[in-house]
Amino acid sequence: MAADSMVQLVSYLTAQQPYEILGTPESQWVDFKSYSPKGPYDLSTDKGKFELSKDVAAFANASGGLLVCGFKAKKKQNELYEVAEKVTPFGKELVDDDSYKSVLAEYVRPLLKVQFYWYDHPADDPDVSGHYFVIEVPALPDADRWAMVARGITDNGQFIKNSWTIPIRNGDNTAYLPPDEAYRLLNDGLRTRRGPAVAPTPVADRVRSREALRTAVGMEETPVLFFQTVPDHPRGLVTGLYADGGLRDILNNQDTLRDAYAFNWASERNRPEPHEGGLLLADGSRRGLLIESDGAVTGAAAANADMLGWAMEASSVIEPRRISVFVLTEITLEYFRLVDQHVLPLVDSTWTHRIVASDFTRPPARTLAPGDDPSFPLRGAPQPATSDSWNYSWQALGDPERDAYEALSRIYPLFGLDVTANPFVDADRVITAKLLEKK
Structure with a gap:
């Protein structure tokens, strides 16, 4: 089966029916995350902090969405998008909610009203056990667009000082606001201070x-x-x-x-x-x-x-x-x-x-x-x-x-x-x- 909306996906998790979610493609509203020994995001590294901040800001800049941790997604032959193919619930000790909140508070502007939820895997499953961690990201109101990550990152996974980026959820992927459009955003703000309203912000290139x-x-x-x-x-x-x-x-x-x-x-x-x-x-x-x-x-x-x-x-x-x-x-x-x-x-x-x-x-x-x-x-x-x-x-x-x-x-x-x-x-x-x- 598959979930066709955020409401249906959450309802499956609430009812302890995670297998009903298998087959759901990643999309504009959902991204699936498996986990490592450090959890879904390794917050001990710059790369892990950036990935969390980038994923949250990208959903906020689109129409909102869910980061669903505890599912392995894979793109199969003849599929256009990665699809949830395996449940991978994990222990709650792998996620420190306060650390997640601290990273988002430090690296994402503006401060987002992100919600964290835990859902249990069925206790009678003989094969796997654990929990699912879901980060619910609301869309930013138009007047508050855009959310930015207050650090860029190198190919080696290191933060770049005095840099920033604006990620945008694009289907099942993440795009970034190009420099020329960011420049227009800056000038739009300056013109707003000086005079009448300006043209709408350009949309992401899909x-x-x-x-x-x-x-x-x-x-x-x-x-x-x-x-x-x-x-x-x-x-x-x-x-x-x-x-x-x-x-x-x-x-x-x-x-x-x-x-x-x-x-x-x-x-x-x-x-x-x-x-x-x-x-x-x-x-x-x-x-x-x-x-x-x-x-x-x-x-x-x-x-x-x-x-x-x-x-x-x-x-x-x-x-x-x-x-x-x-x-x-x-x-x-x-x-x-x-x-x-x-x-x-x-x-x-x-x-x-x-x-x-x-x-x-x-x-x-x-x-x-x-x-x-x-x-x-x-x-x-x-x-x-x-x-x-x-x-x-x-x-x-x-x-x-x-x-x-x-x-x-x-x-x-x-x-x-x-x-x-x-x-x-x-x-x-x-x-x-x-x-x-x-x-």
């Missing part, structure tokens, strides 16, 4: 979600254009994903500009499947869509002849990896028609959109040309991609034509082009009518 989707749809060896949308402050599980009229039904019956064989995120052959508390809609190795349990969305479109380069390879053997302007524009608009209209309203938060072009310079490099796609060999000089890790974000506008324009305005510079070279845009938006004129 790298892990892109990697998971890429694996799920079999695009590991293919250049991929990712679209990603994340709530700046997740509120926990989105309700109604699987209900009648919910997101699963919407994905299954998408309102697209053309049929499901066109350049959108629908599929005639496959249906959205439950996945890690969310939904996965995979369409072979052409495209895929992942919606996570907190509403975050990741879309992947293959930059090959089956998707972004559709019909372009026939134009010339000289340019076998040219991207179709029309296909690029339509699938971009269709992503935001789906996400802006049906996902953003589910979470009361500001949202961040992101585009990532991965491996576009892998030989032969992907190319893009100004203007419309040529009807006969290669009118317009195609420009090669200039980076393998193109990654840009912006605050979601909630208007599909506007957000599609913002995405294209960040994609075109990858090829040394301005978005005005795209014939389907005008002013600050993609013009749907112009796309529909294209046969």
